[in-house]
Amino acid sequence: MPEAAGGRGKLAYKFLLWFLLISLAPMGVVGWHLIDISQSVLKEESLRHQQSLAVGFAETVSNYISTFKTVLTIASRLEGFATMDPVKQERHLNRVMQQHPAFLEVSVFDASGRETVHMGRFLSAVPQMRNFADEDPFRAALDRGEYAGGLARFQGLYPTLTLAVPILESGAGQAVKRGVLLAKISLNGLSQMLRQEFPEKGRSQAAVVAGDVRDSFLVAHSNPNEAFKADAKLPEEILKVILTQTAKRGGGEVELKDSTRVLGAFAEVKDTGWIVYVQQPTESAYLAATQMKGQVLRVLLWVVVITLLLSLAVAGHITQPIRALQQAAERLTAGRFEDLPEMTLTNDEIGDLAQSFIQMSDSLKEKTGELLHAKEELTKYGRDLERRVESRTRELKAAQDELIKKERLAAIGQMASVVGHEIRNPLAVINNSIFFIKTKMTKEGTLDPKVERHISIIQSEVKQANSIIDEILTYSRSRELKPEATKLNFWVEELLSVYPFPAHIAVEKNLDPRDPVVYIDQDEMKQAVRNLIGNGIEVMPTQGSVRIATALLEKGWVRLDVGDRGPGIPPDVLEKIFTPFYTTKARGTGLGLAVVKKVIDRHGGRVDVQTAVGQGTLFSLYLPLHDPNRKEPPAAGVRQSAQPPITAPAQPAARTEPPQTARALPATRPQGT
């Protein structure tokens, strides 16, 4: 049976194997039995045929003998025999011998047994007359009416048979036996007939045998030469079989000495007891059976081949959809949903399977799609989440930084407050003591100019130390804002009038005639503006002017400018100027501008800086215009514009390049302050 190479069996072949096993095995068995049966039938038939041949020839032999007997009987009744006229007898017998070559000798005996006529083909001209009075043939012919026997080989060659009939004179009443007519006939004719009927081929032969096993006589043979031999005999084993049989006919297979098998049949010849034996080799005897067997085998082979092809076709047909399914499953495994092979839906279980498979693949495809989609979503969410976490982390970090900064500032402020407070006492003592010394020495008139100079240095330093403490305390304390509606121009004028401007500083005022009203905590705002003026004065040690301007802007905003004509702020410094404790001065807390920003933030405003190196710096404080209808400070209310409009203030004529701008926007607008 075909087996698929490479281990795994193919379904089609398995189908085929089982199909063939199931269908061919019983057929084979039945076929074998049929052959067997027909073989035996055919063999029997062959045997029967063989027997019939033997029987038929036995009759022929019998007829052969009886023909000559009849000839003799007829001759004995011819004229001259009853009268025992030898001349007439010889004349008749001559004719008989001429007509029947088988007659070798013919004799006439008178009733006493003396030979009266003796004729023969090979006799001398005057043959010897014999007396047969005591001979079997003579006696039997006289007593029983006929005789057949005395098988002998004529001159040692031909098998001959002696026949005798009585010569009767049929008178009135009982016939009178006048003598005996005796003839020796050649049996060559039998051999000739055998040869004609059973031409010798291979080991087939036919023979007529007389006698018994020990003393057999080959009467005739299909090969006449056999019969002419002096010791002519059939093979021993055949003789044993045919001469020991009691049945008148029979047959069967005989194994010869050379261990070949032959089919033999025999039949007894009536009256004589001879036996006709007909033999033919089994091959030719069973030719029909063999041919039939071959035929059947050929048919069987065809059946097998056709069945095989049919089975292949059927199995292929059955497994084709399964193969398609398998292929589809393989592609499915590889994830090639779009590339499934065409599947024909047959109206059977396999069709159902294919249907289920298609549904399964569809479902799988759908599920896989969902899965992929979900995965994508998940990835997207993951990325989104990451981004959000990142941004939150950044925010948190910023908030934390801010908090740390605030806490740090708060801590610094607190510490500064405590330290400042504690330092104030010693400062006061120093101040008192130095005042005491100065006063006392002045009164006593012992004040040396140098001592006085140093005393004033000490006093100045104490004052400075005190102002530093003031600054720190101002920045760090969180007192409640006390805003009030303030006419800005008036307030500015007042501030400028008390501000101790050095002599080398000029003041440029440019106040808006509309005199805007703002809602401010005057103390804090004063501190802020003073800080700005102070800074301006500081950067102009020899000559310069401080610019002060107010302006009413559109959309409810007011601007207060404080500027100088100093060297300006370098860009790297500009971005840090509002940072607490950042300073470029030899002496400074770094809180001046931080305070400005804090104050303006608390007022809901904004600080804008424009600076140009070598030309000066301008701080613009944007403040909400006071709305008299509103009780609350404008920082908490809804303003017309949340963002102050930025309009560049009037620039000095000398300024040609665009000013650098830094804007300090309030991080959050203070509410309710």
Next chain:
Amino acid sequence: MAQETPVKLLVIDDDAHLRESLAEVLELDGFECLQAGTATDGIATAKKNNPRVVIMDIQLPDSSGFQICQELRKHSREAILIMMTGRFLSAEEKTQGFELGADEYLTKPFDLQELSVRIRQLLSRSRS
């Protein structure tokens, strides 16, 4: 003014140096200065000597300036009570002080000349 009976003045402060320097400066200016380091001592000294002017620190080890102020105002309606502080005072605190009878606030360090002038102003006002 110096020829008249010197004006009695009491300085109450736990900081001895400050107390002393202040007192000496004021003495140079013609005041008679008494000193006290604690509230208890200050109140006792004030009750005993009846100073016209009391300058007191708000923060004292045994009490606060406000309580001294209250106590002394009960004792004398005429005395000028000046509070000293080393830190900023809120408006509420200041109001509280004034309600308790304080006449003036000083933030350390202060200009001594100004102080002297202010004291004389207050004195002349209370006399008139």
